[in-house]
Amino acid sequence: MSKIFLTLLLACCSLTAAAGDTDKVKSTDNNLLKAALRGWQVRLGAGFNLGGTSPLPLPAEIRKIESYQPGLCFMLQGAAHKRIGTDRKWGVMFGLRFESKGMKTDATVKNYHMEAVNDDGSGTVRGAWTGKVKTEVSSTYLTMPILATYDISKRWMVKAGPYFSYMVHGTFKGSAYDGYIRDIDPTGPKTEVQSASYDFSDDLRRFQWGVQAGGEFKAYEHLSVSLDLSWGLNGIFPRDFGSVTFALYPIYGTLGFHYLF
Amino acid sequence: MKHLFTLLMVVAGLSTLTSCIKDEPLNAECDITGVDPQWLADHADLLIGNPRVENNRVAFTIVTGSDRTQLDPRFQLTPGATVTMTADGRTVDANGAVRDFSSPQTYTVHSEDGHWQKDYEVSFSPRKPIGRLSFGNYALDADKGRYYEWYETDLDDAEAKHYYWATGNAGYAITGMGGTPDTYPSAPAAGGVDCEGSDRDQRCVRLETRDTGSFGSGLKMPLAAGNIFIGEFRSAQAAVFPRKATRFGLQLVTEEPVRLEGYYKYTPGETFIDKYKTVHPELRDMADIYAVVYEAFAEGSTEFKPLDGDEVLSSDRIVLMARIADPGEPTEWTFFSEPFVLQKGKTFSEETLRANGYAIAIVCTSSRDGAYFNGAIGSVLYVDELQVVWKGDE
Numbered sequence: 289m290s291k292i293f294l295t296l297l298l299a300c301c302s303l304t305a306a307a308g309d310t311d312k313v314k315s316t317d318n319n320l321l322k323a324a325l326r327g328w329q330v331r332l333g334a335g336f337n338l339g340g341t342s343p344l345p346l347p348a349e350i351r352k353i354e355s356y357q358p359g360l361c362f363m364l365q366g367a368a369h370k371r372i373g374t375d376r377k378w379g380v381m382f383g384l385r386f387e388s389k390g391m392k393t394d395a396t397v398k399n400y401h402m403e404a405v406n407d408d409g410s411g412t413v414r415g416a417w418t419g420k421v422k423t424e425v426s427s428t429y430l431t432m433p434i435l436a437t438y439d440i441s442k443r444w445m446v447k448a449g450p451y452f453s454y455m456v457h458g459t460f461k462g463s464a465y466d467g468y469i470r471d472i473d474p475t476g477p478k479t480e481v482q483s484a485s486y487d488f489s490d491d492l493r494r495f496q497w498g499v500q501a502g503g504e505f506k507a508y509e510h511l512s513v514s515l516d517l518s519w520g521l522n523g524i525f526p527r528d529f530g531s532v533t534f535a536l537y538p539i540y541g542t543l544g545f546h547y548l549f
Numbered sequence: 550m551k552h553l554f555t556l557l558m559v560v561a562g563l564s565t566l567t568s569c570i571k572d573e574p575l576n577a578e579c580d581i582t583g584v585d586p587q588w589l590a591d592h593a594d595l596l597i598g599n600p601r602v603e604n605n606r607v608a609f610t611i612v613t614g615s616d617r618t619q620l621d622p623r624f625q626l627t628p629g630a631t632v633t634m635t636a637d638g639r640t641v642d643a644n645g646a647v648r649d650f651s652s653p654q655t656y657t658v659h660s661e662d663g664h665w666q667k668d669y670e671v672s673f674s675p676r677k678p679i680g681r682l683s684f685g686n687y688a689l690d691a692d693k694g695r696y697y698e699w700y701e702t703d704l705d706d707a708e709a710k711h712y713y714w715a716t717g718n719a720g721y722a723i724t725g726m727g728g729t730p731d732t733y734p735s736a737p738a739a740g741g742v743d744c745e746g747s748d749r750d751q752r753c754v755r756l757e758t759r760d761t762g763s764f765g766s767g768l769k770m771p772l773a774a775g776n777i778f779i780g781e782f783r784s785a786q787a788a789v790f791p792r793k794a795t796r797f798g799l800q801l802v803t804e805e806p807v808r809l810e811g812y813y814k815y816t817p818g819e820t821f822i823d824k825y826k827t828v829h830p831e832l833r834d835m836a837d838i839y840a841v842v843y844e845a846f847a848e849g850s851t852e853f854k855p856l857d858g859d860e861v862l863s864s865d866r867i868v869l870m871a872r873i874a875d876p877g878e879p880t881e882w883t884f885f886s887e888p889f890v891l892q893k894g895k896t897f898s899e900e901t902l903r904a905n906g907y908a909i910a911i912v913c914t915s916s917r918d919g920a921y922f923n924g925a926i927g928s929v930l931y932v933d934e935l936q937v938v939w940k941g942d943e
Contacts, residue, residue, distance in 0.1 A: 345569055345571070346569040346570055346571060347571070348571040348572070348573075348574040349574070350570065350571075351570070351573065352570065353570070398573075398574065399574070399577045399578070404725075404764075405725075411724065411725035411726040411727070411728075411762050411764075412725045413723065413724065413725035413764050414725065415723075416577070468785070469723065470578070471693070471722055471723055472693055473665070474577040474578045474579070474660065474665050475578075475579060475604075475665050475666070475667040475692075476604070476692065476693065477604040477692065477719050477722070477723075477784045477785075478580075478604075478784070478785045479720070479723045479784050479785060479787055479788050480785055480786060480788060480789045481768075481788045481789065482768075482788070482789050484764065484767055484768070485767060
């Protein structure tokens, strides 16, 4: 992860250096750069994500969300944007984004069916859990958004499109506490459990995709601020994963600041 | 500004989520949680001890000779659940219905949401004094059929199955480590002590200390000792208060006991561990076979209070104890005979005996300190042909 970060940082530095020292050289270099890019505008941005990984709709087994804590999630993005068409209002944008998404929640559940395989694979604990569940999700992704853009006005732009993510590293763990489990199904023998921890990090899906939509405000010639919503369309766990019975979708809002070259 | 944004998003997120919470679903559970205390009070003369309510069985012990043909027990159920029975081919409401308990009767509890139901076998049995205990009577648990349970039969009452015996098998089932019924800590085995009797009597009980897997280790209970004892195992408490889950003893004392006898053989496991799974090479596992007779009622009470795992060997209510001091590691069937020793400052009173004031617990375990999760995985104890020699038998 640090290697990618460093590479991006170096790219950023070299590009800014390429912008030149003196004004005259700067403008000539800029024109040359723009000519070379053939209308593609390169931008580099950073920002942060805020949101959560949630089932939709919330299943009836979830009785109460005791607490929700968004994680500190950063994103670093490089993108190329080109306006197309005669009126130059529409455009396409291809990006490469390195981001993290995460959150912590505490919920009260009732009769929630769960299955957890023992660490050494020797057996499976399964049953209906009633009690509290703490969950901590945290993942870092390499995301490629492919967006269509439209300029509403000189300063405002909207964009939308799909995105494709590859999970570089992911954590999904937590504990079930202060409740009881009914073995196999709700008619099974009841056993109270004070706290039992789980870690499904190894079962997370590597490839995620979804849709992204948002707006952007061009504050200055070279700086814009954007607000996007990324909505995951495939669950973070494979469909046959028995330990979590409903699909969880990452839904995050992103606030970004972009430098437009 | 960042903080304001965060705050806005959190508020928006939370309010959206809370409004998304669906209505409380109807209850899916369908349990008999207890017996109506008023009914118990009204029938105090009929009953001995407390009814034993398990996941699909309710067992009442009644005074010998009492009439059980017209009884109308009332039960407490999971909120919203209903209980029915089949009468003349029709399903009717059963709570408080008069039934003939000459043989055990079935009650079906239905969950509030209608998706689940569970059958309970309710029995009223006069207590059967314990004689020769061959461990020949066992069946798969009525619930999910994953492990064995032992019961005693009655010559006078053909249909009666007295589930006097309890094991920790229900607790082991939760860990997800149980495979076939023979892999549970307590299982029947062939090769019992040779004696005249049915083929079933050739069976003995095999108790092995088993690994509880990551679920058990996470709870600091890395092993489950194989055990069998007279009393009740309340699996509800097994993962939070394990020693409260084992309730030792039943009021089956009709005479003064003199000796505890039987056969056993034992091989300890290789590695002795404690609840943190730390290996102790200097320690060796040991079996334990003992019986205690104790005062059934606590001071000033008339309600039977069984001894739990913390006090079964140390309570001041214990009157008599028979225990093999050092069982050793015999690989062949070995006979033992231990006298019931009167505890310091205690007397065995005829008056208390007549008032059903004594309870007896016979306990066998493959790891002597298994209740505190110290022992060796793989220790195996075989027990067969246990017998309590009463004063009148001598």
